[in-house]
Amino acid sequence: MTHYMDFERPLAEIEGKAEELRALARTNEDMDVSAEAAALDSKAASLLTELYKSLTPWRKCQVARHPERPHCRDYIEALFTDFVPLAGDRNFADDHAVMGGLARFNDQPVVVIGHEKGSDTKSRIDRNFGMARPEGYRKAVRLMDLAGRFGLPVITLVDTPGAYPGKGAEERGQSEAIARSTEKCLQIGVPLVSVIIGEGGSGGAVAFATANRVAMLEHSVYSVITPEGCAAILWKDAEKMREAAEAMRLTAQDLRKLGVTDMTIPEPLGGAHRHPQETIKAVGAAIADMLKELSGKKPKALIDDRRRKFLEIGSKGIAA
Amino acid sequence: MNWITNYVRPRINSIFSRRETPDNLWTKCPECGTMLFHREVSENLNVCTNCDHHMHITPRARFEALFDGGIFTEVKVPASKPDPLQFRDQKKYPDRLKAAQKQTGESEAMLVACGEIGRTPIVAAAQDFSFMAGSMGMYVGNAIIAAAQEAVKLKRPLILFSAAGGARMQEGILSLMQMPRTTVAVQMLKEAGLPYIVVLTHPTTGGVTASYAMLGDVHIAEPNALICFAGPRVIEQTIREKLPEGFQRAEYLLDHGMLDRVTPRTQLRDELISITRMLLGQPPAIKGDLPAPKTDKTPPEAP
Ligand SMILES: [Zn+2]
Numbered sequence: 001m002t003h004y005m006d007f008e009r010p011l012a013e014i015e016g017k018a019e020e021l022r023a024l025a026r027t028n029e030d031m032d033v034s035a036e037a038a039a040l041d042s043k044a045a046s047l048l049t050e051l052y053k054s055l056t057p058w059r060k061c062q063v064a065r066h067p068e069r070p071h072c073r074d075y076i077e078a079l080f081t082d083f084v085p086l087a088g089d090r091n092f093a094d095d096h097a098v099m100g101g102l103a104r105f106n107d108q109p110v111v112v113i114g115h116e117k118g119s120d121t122k123s124r125i126d127r128n129f130g131m132a133r134p135e136g137y138r139k140a141v142r143l144m145d146l147a148g149r150f151g152l153p154v155i156t157l158v159d160t161p162g163a164y165p166g167k168g169a170e171e172r173g174q175s176e177a178i179a180r181s182t183e184k185c186l187q188i189g190v191p192l193v194s195v196i197i198g199e200g201g202s203g204g205a206v207a208f209a210t211a212n213r214v215a216m217l218e219h220s221v222y223s224v225i226t227p228e229g230c231a232a233i234l235w236k237d238a239e240k241m242r243e244a245a246e247a248m249r250l251t252a253q254d255l256r257k258l259g260v261t262d263m264t265i266p267e268p269l270g271g272a273h274r275h276p277q278e279t280i281k282a283v284g285a286a287i288a289d290m291l292k293e294l295s296g297k298k299p300k301a302l303i304d305d306r307r308r309k310f311l312e313i314g315s316k317g318i319a320a
Numbered sequence: 321m322n323w324i325t326n327y328v329r330p331r332i333n334s335i336f337s338r339r340e341t342p343d344n345l346w347t348k349c350p351e352c353g354t355m356l357f358h359r360e361v362s363e364n365l366n367v368c369t370n371c372d373h374h375m376h377i378t379p380r381a382r383f384e385a386l387f388d389g390g391i392f393t394e395v396k397v398p399a400s401k402p403d404p405l406q407f408r409d410q411k412k413y414p415d416r417l418k419a420a421q422k423q424t425g426e427s428e429a430m431l432v433a434c435g436e437i438g439r440t441p442i443v444a445a446a447q448d449f450s451f452m453a454g455s456m457g458m459y460v461g462n463a464i465i466a467a468a469q470e471a472v473k474l475k476r477p478l479i480l481f482s483a484a485g486g487a488r489m490q491e492g493i494l495s496l497m498q499m500p501r502t503t504v505a506v507q508m509l510k511e512a513g514l515p516y517i518v519v520l521t522h523p524t525t526g527g528v529t530a531s532y533a534m535l536g537d538v539h540i541a542e543p544n545a546l547i548c549f550a551g552p553r554v555i556e557q558t559i560r561e562k563l564p565e566g567f568q569r570a571e572y573l574l575d576h577g578m579l580d581r582v583t584p585r586t587q588l589r590d591e592l593i594s595i596t597r598m599l600l601g602q603p604p605a606i607k608g609d610l611p612a613p614k615t616d617k618t619p620p621e622a623p
Contacts, residue, residue, distance in 0.1 A: 163530075165550030165558045170568060173578050174549040175529035182503050183535060203499060203530045203549070210500040224487045224496040224527070234409035234489055248492045249405045258404070260493050307507075310500040311465065314458050314491075317404035 003273075005062045011051065014044045048270050055219060057245035060252075061227060063219040064198045065161075068273040070280055071130075072099055072114035072157045075197065078277070079284040080105055080112060086143060088135075092172060095136030097128045097164070100143045105155065106288060111147035113140050113208060114157030117198070130199075131164035134177035137207050141177075141184045148188035153291055156194040156208040161226065162201035178207045185210035186306055189299025193290040195265070195283055196220045196252075197272075212306050213290040214260070216252035217283065218267040222260070223250035249318060259313055262290070349373055365585045374522060374542050374585055378424070379431035379446035382481060386444065386589055392435035395443065397428070397466045400458035405492050413490040420452045429454050429484075430463035434470065438593035438605035443471040446481040447528075449521075456528050457488030461498035464532055468505035477515035477596045482533040486526025499531040506535045515599040519588065520547050520570070520579070538595055539579045540588070541570035547578070 004012040018040035021033040055063065063069070076083055080103035087094040100113035115132060118124035140156075147154045163174055185192060185208070194211035200222030209222075216222060225233075227245035232238040249255070252264045265286045268275035294302065347358045351373035361368070365385055366375040384390040407413040421427060429451040434443050445467040447454040454460075464480070471478040487495035509516045518536030520529075522545035530549050541547060548568040556563055566572050570582045583591050593605050 163549060165554045167555060167559060167563065170548055170550065170555065171576055173576070176534040176578060178530040178549065179503070179534040182500055182531060183507070186500065186503055186507060202496060203527050206496055206499045222493060224492055225489065230489055247405070247407050247409060250493065255493060258493065260497060307504045310497065310504055313497045313501065314404060314494040315401065317401040318406060
């Protein structure tokens with residue numbers, strides 16, 4: 001069953017009707033509905049094209065958060081072989097909101113790290129909805145260190161509403177953990193590439209996305225705060241999230257213009273959740289391209305490349 | 321404090337709290353409510369003489385009290401592109417900026433300066449909470465990078481006073497990008513083998529805490545400063561319980577291992593001199609040589 005978003009309601013109605021007709025025909029042998037159903041299908045298809053042609057920033061947020069959107073785990077399963085998950089921060093716990101380990105990408109050994117949101121109630125709770133605690137960032141630091149010492153490229157998959165705002169997380173130094181993770185991203189002398197596959201939520205995302213190359217899926221978002229949070233602060237009304245999303249420039253298209261990201265990966269019509277396999281394949285191709293660009297570069301060149309990239313960000317503004 | 325102040329103050333309070341007091345003469349401590357002579361408070365670095373509450377202090381007033389003889393040279397910060405996102409909420413961002421500039425007399429939320437403390441040459445950077453809550457945008461990032469570059473060029477330590485409500489919302493993703501940008505600045509200092517000391521003042525929150533404010537060689541906080549990633553209100557809404565008294569305050573962070581020290585503002589200068597001189601392998605500062613300058617000027621203070 002498809003999860004429809006509020007703006008897809010007309011689409012849900014048409015697709016529902018087509019489905020009903022077909023169900024009816026299955027129990028009623030002398031009924032021929034194929035022409036009618038096909039008409040509905042084509043109507044649905046053109047509506048889908050229309051809806052996704054120019055998604056508003058807020059609608060993109062909804063798509064980026066869609067529960068059936070492929071998550072980190074799906075990407076690791078499909079794009080990597082020999083995945084060996086590595087756990088723990090060697091200090092306090094293993095944070096299930098962050099998964100990572102050794103794996104092969106096109107046969108090349110790499111370290112892969114990402115936020116995992118979970119796919120059903122049980123796993124969502126286990127993964128804390130992709131909101132990492134300090135242990136998650138400290139695990140990432142440990143894995144990046146490992147990659148750096150053994151010369152393995154690092155691939156990060158970013159998909160988090162943000163770092164977890166909890167009591168224990170603060171007690172154990174959420175800020176410091178995020179700062180150290182960002183610092184580690186800047187220190188390692190191996191290629192580091194990142195893909196924002198869903199939500200790039202604030203510091204929790206930066207901690208993984210301070211990379212040589214950053215790609216974003218077409219309908220993913222990346223921002224300093226959620227639109228709801230921004231609306232609550234600046235509009236004094238969390239319901240003004242549409243306006244906030246508009247003003248914040250959080251879409252892949254705007255971030256490309258601002259020079260925050262290096263490439264935008266197109267999504268199949270109707271969003272990644274409608275065609276997960278196609279999306280995963282496209283992300284795999286983008287990762288391969290980014291790694292290829294960086295291959296053969298010396299550790300110092302990679303570190304310098306990353307520094308220069310971030311020091312230069314923002315000098316142009318949106319109009320450029 | 322002598323018996324006269326102790327004896328006289330309650331009477332003065334009882335007289336003045338009931339009517340309008342001229343702003344330029346009196347300041348009311350937001351913590352204990354005591355009416356304090358403005359001049360007395362500014363001489364005490366905006367620390368309440370009654371309850372030791374640390375009020376906000378502008379970077380300029382702080383630097384005047386920090387540097388020998390109150391003398392410092394400002395380090396030029398490369399201008400950033402104004403309103404990079406063409407952001408507008410209920411007001412236009414440039415209008416908000418102009419209002420903050422008018423109110424504070426400063427161009428942005430961070431001041432960088434060179435000078436000497438106890439005859440020890442340093443570079444200092446201070447965030448201005450009175451300027452749009454000290455929020456971190458492109459300018460603050462540029463200021464920290466400029467401070468680090470100046471420190472590296474002059475081979476001096478950097479002392480950074482943080483104070484921010486978090487990110488400059490109106491610069492959206494670009495404010496977030498200051499986390500890696502300022503981290504690069506900190507790395508420049510570390511690679512040059514220069515001390516980087518962070519003084520966390522009230523409040524230091526969000527992306528500021530989760531980047532340059534938590535990457536110091538030494539972390540000192542002013543008493544009772546709120547220091548956190550997620551603010552208490554956000555956490556209370558998330559976990560739906562009341563947080564304990566003192567949660568995310570400086571003393572709490574000290575207990576949880578995130579800080580080296582909690583030091584009252586009035587003792588900070590001496591402590592910073594001692595620490596930097598030891599880290600630089602220099603002999604102790606001569607006590608009594610060039611005492612901290614007395615500021616008898618009234619710092620521009622928001623009412
Ligand atoms: Zn007081």
